[in-house]
Amino acid sequence: MALLAHQLRTPLSTINALAQGLIRRADRLSTLDIQVKAEKIWRASLRLDELIETILSYTRASAGGIMLNPSEFHPSELIKRVCREQGGQEPDRPFHLDIKDMPETIIGDPVLLEQALVIVVSNAMKYSRPDQPIDVTARGEDGMIRITVKDRGIGIPERDLPFVLQPFFRGRNAKKLPGTGLGLSLAWYILKLHGGNLELESRARRGTKVSLIVPETNTTGLSYSI
Structure with a gap:
């Protein structure tokens, strides 16, 4: 559980820090700066989604809850x-x-x-x-x-x-x-x-x-x- 919590916290921390930076400096950022930060947020969210899906699927598998839908x-x-x-x-x-x-x-x-x-x-x-x-x-x-x-x-x-x-x-x-x-x-x-x-x-x-x-x-x- 400690390993899973750490892995989930990493992309969350990235999203949090970048979003706060956008809020504080929105009036001083160029369009390119915003695009770069938005892409980093997007990639971190993809990683978070991947982690959550893997954990949920593993939980279902370990409980015998995955069935084929052929x-x-x-x-x-x-x-x-x-x-x-x-x-x-x-x-x-x-x-x-x-x-x-x-x-x-x-x-x-x-x-x-x-x-x-x-x-x-x-x-x-x-x-x-x-x-x-x-x-x-x-x-x-x-x-x-x-x-x-x-x-x-x-x-x-x-x-x-x-x-x-x-x-x-x-x-x-x-x-x-x-x-x-x-x-x-x-x-x-x-x-x-x-x-x-x-x-x-x-x-x-x-x-x-x-x-x-x-x-x-x-x-x-x-x-x-x-």
Whole structure:
């Protein structure tokens, strides 16, 4: 709880300080100054929203309260949308998207799968410099789809790798960066509900590769607990 409170307080403090600055100095700020501060407030609010959504989803998952709402959807469009929206938060970051041999439609819960992909893509951005590219590839293979997100960031130390899917665990080289340690465990849970899996490869200072594996058809869901 102390970790979660600290993570929530950071973007709140940013929003509070910037908003007070705008109120006190509104008559002396240029249009550009206001735009810069407004963008910082927007980014802090996005971070706060992400944290709250992750905490609420984890709470539902740990209580067995997440159920699949399966429907037919276009996986390629979902992947493109996530990359476009996440990339829009850092317009100068290169995004390399490569989609091949994907089924036109699959059956699953598009809302939950989008949440899992957003977690993985935002992690890749968070733990790598803004000038480092993110590679996203998607392939259909033997009734499954595999979405792989690769970054060139700080990576995960070898001795931490076996524990990163555990709730609240954070690698020793990531403790000073924003995060709750819930994201990957929640993404793994969502994929397991679909009968899929999450695979992770990483080396310290060499980046991380995360693969989300989902069957083309899942209408019932499986029972898993975080």
